[in-house]
Amino acid sequence: MNQVYEKVVKCYNSIKDRIPFQPKVALVLGSGLGNYADTMDVKGEISYSEIEDFPVSTVPGHEGKFIFGYVEKTPVVCMKGRVHFYEGYPVSDVVLPTRLMKMMGAEILFLTNASGGINPDFSAGCFMLIRDHISCFAPNPLIGSNIDELGCRFPDMSKVYDPELQTIIRSKAEEYKIPLKEGIYVQLTGPSFESPAEIRMLRTLGADAVGMSTVVEAIAANHMGMRICGISCVANLAAGMTDNPLTHDEVQDAANKAAPLFRELITKSISAF
Numbered sequence: 380m381n382q383v384y385e386k387v388v389k390c391y392n393s394i395k396d397r398i399p400f401q402p403k404v405a406l407v408l409g410s411g412l413g414n415y416a417d418t419m420d421v422k423g424e425i426s427y428s429e430i431e432d433f434p435v436s437t438v439p440g441h442e443g444k445f446i447f448g449y450v451e452k453t454p455v456v457c458m459k460g461r462v463h464f465y466e467g468y469p470v471s472d473v474v475l476p477t478r479l480m481k482m483m484g485a486e487i488l489f490l491t492n493a494s495g496g497i498n499p500d501f502s503a504g505c506f507m508l509i510r511d512h513i514s515c516f517a518p519n520p521l522i523g524s525n526i527d528e529l530g531c532r533f534p535d536m537s538k539v540y541d542p543e544l545q546t547i548i549r550s551k552a553e554e555y556k557i558p559l560k561e562g563i564y565v566q567l568t569g570p571s572f573e574s575p576a577e578i579r580m581l582r583t584l585g586a587d588a589v590g591m592s593t594v595v596e597a598i599a600a601n602h603m604g605m606r607i608c609g610i611s612c613v614a615n616l617a618a619g620m621t622d623n624p625l626t627h628d629e630v631q632d633a634a635n636k637a638a639p640l641f642r643e644l645i646t647k648s649i650s651a652f
């Protein structure tokens with residue numbers, strides 16, 4: 380068996396008896412959304428550190444566990460804390476949790492993150508529905524021998540973000556009067572923030588928001604045939620767009636402030652999936 384796949388299976392086998400139900404939606408909580416589970420009807424939790432060989436995040440504010448619960452009637456597994464490529468893990472480890480949640484039975488992957496706004500129409504605290512992404516600055520998680528058990532060698536990427544899920548999210552944003560921008564998310568490796576010249580380059584390439592996560596997870600999920608959607612919380616304007624230097628604390632503060640509305644948009648959307 381492929382070694383990367385073997386590791387996912389090993390993780391799954393080490394927790395399968397503790398998974399309380401088959402989740403429909405796998406929800407990845409980005410910065411600021413860590414407390415989302417407080418709004419769920421929680422049925423169980425598994426800390427990443429209890430899972431044999433599982434990558435454990437080292438980023439402050441990214442406490443690591445799977446939380447199982449209901450969002451209204453929908454069974455959801457949440458990732459409270461994700462691992463990032465910049466922490467030094469191989470990209471196969473960064474997407475291991477995504478693969479594990481598919482193995483638990485999740486059909487839909489809902490990705491959230493905090494980002495820097497590149498589009499001049501954006502402001503700190505706004506939300507962006509991810510319509511597509513640019514992946515070529517991050518390592519592709521499918522490099523290496525293909526995991527035939529999960530998907531094909533050359534997956535189509537023309538509709539990674541499910542059009543029907545996007546329609547639902549748009550309509551819920553409108554119904555609950557939550558302003559929602561749309562655009563293209565680009566993942567860079569980090570951990571340094573971008574330079575102003577890089578931001579100008581990314582804008583020229585068509586990116587609206589930049590961050591250090593999400594795209595690799597979307598590629599791995601797309602490979603497995605999951606339906607994917609994503610919303611980014613624009614925590615700051617990207618480098619060079621204001622005079623302020625960027626700090627992780629500022630990103631977290633902005634994401635925390637936006638959290639109540641973000642939570643509402645996620646809950647209403649998931650209930651309608």
Ligand code: HPA
Binds near residue numbers: 572573590591618
């Ligand atoms: N750049 C990259 N990642 C980020 C940013 C940013 O400006 N803000 C939040 N995450």
